[in-house]
Amino acid sequence: MKKKALWKDIVKEIGQSKARFLSIFSIILLGVAFYAGITATSPDMVDTADHYYKDQQLMDIKVQSTMGLTEDDLDILADLEDAAVETRYTQDVVLAQSSLVTKLMSIPLNEKNPLNQPYLVSGRLPEHSGEITLDSKNDYQEAYKIGDTIEIETSEEEEGTSNLKKTSFKVVGFTASPEYIETISRGNTTVGNGTLDGFAFIPETDFDMDVYTEADLRFSNVTQQTAYSPEYEKAIEAKTDKIEKALEKRPEERKKDIQDEIQKEIDKGKEEIASAKKALEDGEQELADAKEELDNGWAAYQENKAQMDQKIADAQATLDQKRQELKEAETTLANKKADLKQAQAELDEKKAQFEQKKEEGKAQLNNSKNYLEQAQAAIIYPKDQVAQETQQSLSSTAEQIDPELAGVLTGYFAGKVPASAAKQALDGFEASLAELPEEQKESAQVFLQSAREAVQSPGEQIAADQQQTLIQQGKQIDKSLGDAFAGYFAGEVPPVNMAAALDQTAAGLSSGEGQLSEAEAQLKAGQQQIDDGRAQIKKAENQLAAGKEQIATGQQELDEQKASGEAELAKAKAKLEDGQADYEAGLEEFKEKQAEGEEKIADGEADIAEAEKQLKDVPLPEYFVLDRTDNPGYAEYNDNAERIAAISKIFPIFFFLIAALVSLTTMTRMVDEQRTQMGTLKALGYSNWDIAKKFVVYSMLASLLGASIGLAIGFYLFPTVIFNAYGAMYHLPEVRISYPIPAILISYLVAFLCTGVAAFAAVRVSLKSNAATLMRPKAPKIGKRIFLERLTPIWERMSFTQKVTARNLFRYKQRMLMTISGVAGCTALILTGLGLSDSIEDVASLQYGKLHQYQAIVALDDSASENSEEKYQQLIEETTEVSDALMVDQENDTVNQKGVNQQEVNLFIPQDPERINQFILLNDRETGKQFKLDDTGAIITEKLAKLYDLKEGDTLEITNNDQENFTVKVNNIAENYLGHDVYLSPTYYEKVTNEKPDYTMQLLKYSESEEWEKTFGTALTDQKSVAGVSFVSTFSDSFQSTLDSLDIVTIILVVSAALLAFVVLYNLTNINVSERVRELSTIKVLGFYDNEVTMYIYRENLLLTFMGIIVGLLLGFILHGFVLQTVEIDQMMFSPIISISSYIYAAILTTIFSTIVMIAMHIKLKHINMLEALKTID
Amino acid sequence: MAFVKVKDEYKRYRMGETIVAANDGITFEIEEGEFAVIVGPSGAGKTTVLNILGGMDSPDEGIVEIDGTDIANFSEKKLTGYRREAIGFVFQSYNLVPNLTAKENVELAAEISPNALDAATVLRDVGLGERMDNFPAQLSGGEQQRVAIARALAKQPKLLLCDEPTGALDYETGKQVLKLLKKTCDQYGTTVIVITHNQAITPMADRTIEINNAKVRQITVNENPKSVTEIEW
């Protein structure tokens, strides 16, 4: 056949049998994609990490020592062949605001490309002192932003911060680090709760340390090797040996150096103590001298003071006496003055009285004189009034008549007889007239008449008012005078008398005037006396004043003297006091200094003693030569990659086997179909190879096309998806896609074997026949009785269709086996995938649902005061939601044993071991038997036991943080899925470690919402004694999300398996149909309805599928167990149980694919052209 | 009223650009219980007619009445039902299911037929009482064709259609098969239509329909058909 014709024929063939071509193409595509993808994943993972390590210059080897590294150490390291050595300071600290336990690492500022270069995630690297970049872990990114200032907790007993020049840093960026590729784990520390939360970089210059913490080494020729490769590991092993050898003598040397240094310090200390002691003694002496001087001064002062006081007191006494005397004189003077004053007063009063009297008297006198004149004027003598002749006549007449009368009348006229008496006499006369004779009568009468006229009372002569005045005035002068006047005027007193009375009064007046002048004289004399007294007093007063002045001056002088004396004394005293104060201060100071000095001396002496003791037992420094496997996650990452590699070695075989089966069947069928053509060609004289070429080329075309596309998809898809799934666990850059030549070659080889060879094999058989045989239709296979038919009772009970199905099943044994194995393979893959998911999912629910029954762990601050601890306990007691609490001691230790990765173990020492099962269920996974934690041994967890092959009764050596070993006896092995725990009772712990447990953690139980938990959390962290709180819910969640990422692998398996199942079923059914198209057409002609036709053929398929599922579930169970072992990491134990639902899902999924294929087939069968199929081959 | 009535039946096939009429206005009638032979050269359109009569294909035009029912416009499903109940087929290349015994092959048809005969009885009737449990591959061509006939008969079809039943058989065996068909026609009263390109067979037919070049050329009704033994070719 000519080439052109061949190709034409092939192209035509492909067009005519698209389904067949596609089925070969897709099964090869699937197989190759899966194989190549999953095979490349592991190397890609390693390659990605390797590039990352190279780009960031991850150290190959790290040297540390228990006492830090000195220049001597570095010199040795620098001398190593092709070694680049860099030093680093590190210090583990707690960040104040977030309580994150952080490893501070130095980063050189001038080095452009340092070892262990941080991988910048955001911001920039530190460029100046005081700048920091933080771990890009979520905790840090949540707690801080770029630009924030971080404070480092300057804890009391942690001297760590003294290794830093600063405790406050500005965040300038977030970084990952090639040393910490894991997203969560950062290793252990001696700070905080013992677990590092993350790392941070600060400038080298912000450290203040004498020795380097570590030296990082990188070997230019080792680094060429790929990380994790055996070559690399071997080279590192050699280097490690070399370094260990080079450092062999260093511990001794270093010890000696340290001892020398200590000795030097001891000597220096001793010297210092001696000088300190001397200084103290000097000080004491000085003080004593000063004290003496001061005491003397005081004594002198006291004496002076006493003298002066005496003097002043005397002077004062004299002065006081004088003052007293003066005072007395003053008193006398005052008395005198008072007397004088009184005398003056009296005199003045007298004077006044006298003046008044004098005036009065004078007035009276004048009045009286006036009055007297008036009164004298008023005295009327009747003789002066009555004419002499009348007097004579009357007196003469009266004589005649009556002598008596005449006497009365003469008396009257003389003024000796009062008018009244005269009148009375006249009356008497008149009365007597009657007796007189007549002739006399007449003359008597005339007489009488004239007498009467002559006798009148003065009153009748003087105006009445004048009378009255006189009377009154007279009365004022003298009553008798008045009365006299009254009588006078009445006429009863004769004027003589009256005049006499007046005279008498006048006489009285003149005597009164005399009295007055006498009194005046007396007064004058009194005044003189008083004035004299006054003068005397004045003199005395002057004398007094002078005395006073004298005293005042004296006093003043005294005062001045006193003042000056006192001032002088005060000065002296102040001086003394200053001296005293100085002295006392000095004393105080000295005492302090002395105490201090003594303390220092004591300390110094203690130090020296200590140092001397130290000197004796300076520990031999230990040097550690660590390689990358000590970086958290470094080895596990490779384990994970290897796990994928393990999967890549198992699963693709399935795929390829199935692909090979499918291809072979397909090609065999194709050859069968082309028999006639082959025969014709053969008859025409074509060579066997010429004839076979078509099939080989056809199938290879399909498979190589499938393989090429499969490679393209697989190399990209699988590494990307799987790597990203691990992205949740590891912080690495984007995955590096590689195109490994071996995988490509193998893929093409397998594709070639599966199809080309299969095709040739199929063709070869046919080509053995001659042309004629070939041209005739292939002799129908001889129907055969099947085994079942011999079991007559069963066979006869079977329905016709059942019989037909059974017969057909056994007739096409090859196809039956293929279908079963294809379906079984798919079911097994699906079940394995789902089972993995089960095992993984179960871990979280079992670990945090069944086993860990507490809800929170509180880490308590060791250094907290008792008070704050009590407060915390009170809070727990008062929070009624908290139903139970248990104190535990938790320690992070390790187990080292040759041949097994080093394992981190959690030591749990519950304070009350009886109650541990209420918080953490310790039971046997299989029997569910609960274990009791007693004092005879430890309970360890299952995976740990498995890793070290431990059984109950065995012993396990554990290394604690201080690199001390202790051995525990394994009493029980408890179910556990995450991490390794070792449970010890306090008594047993003490027994094995000789240490008392330190209960710094508390487990809490409650059943509340997360909302409540949050508020409770803040209440807890507000407590001073709480160093940290972690909630099971949060790490359960985060753990769950990590596990969920593993689910991707599951999904990949399930999806791949599903696709495979589909292709296999479709292809097999397709072949089945085309192989039996004549039979199917026949029954169609016979009147089978479409669904009857479908069922006719599919009944077999369903049965095969069912059988395949059963086999697949079994196979899946085994495969799951195997895969689980390879997938599991050291810190985890997956639950080996596949849930019933996964079995069901696997079965249902397979059935669903089978059904989809059936529907496709049904449509295809419907369109079978029965006429065409039944056409007689002529 | 004729049992089979085909009137102005057309069937055309597209062969690339050109349209070929396999049946070009075919018209004929066959009475119930007749043994009819359709004869014509290869490619004349006989098989096409038979397929249409048997409900395996539908005509493009025309009437195809079987027992008074026009099946020309039947749906696929109705046609299947029609085949199932009314039609028995015998092919030149037997078309037995190789994986089933003779009896099972018969049962395959009987299984779906409402008034099927017992498979064993029918096989005995066709003279294969002894070979019932043999697989097709163990039987000779004639025996196989007899199994095929038995399979067709077991359904008690109204119409037994045979497309070149003797084509692959030798003379003697062919005669035996024809004999069996004739016997069936006589015994069961089944209307039998046999297609052949062999003119020699026509004398045994009650009715001969000659088709040539997609058209019916001649219909001959034979009042006295010969027995199979009498004819020779």
Ligand SMILES: Nc1ncnc2c1ncn2[C@@H]1O[C@H](COP(=O)(O)OP(=O)(O)O)[C@@H](O)[C@H]1O
């Ligand atoms: N499915 C088909 N496609 C195209 N042409 C066909 C088909 N079936 C039959 N023919 C054509 O129709 C004509 C009649 O065929 P057929 O009825 O088989 O003839 P016979 O049976 O008499 O030999 C032939 O020319 C044949 O080529």
Ligand SMILES: [Mg+2]
């Ligand atoms: Mg024909």
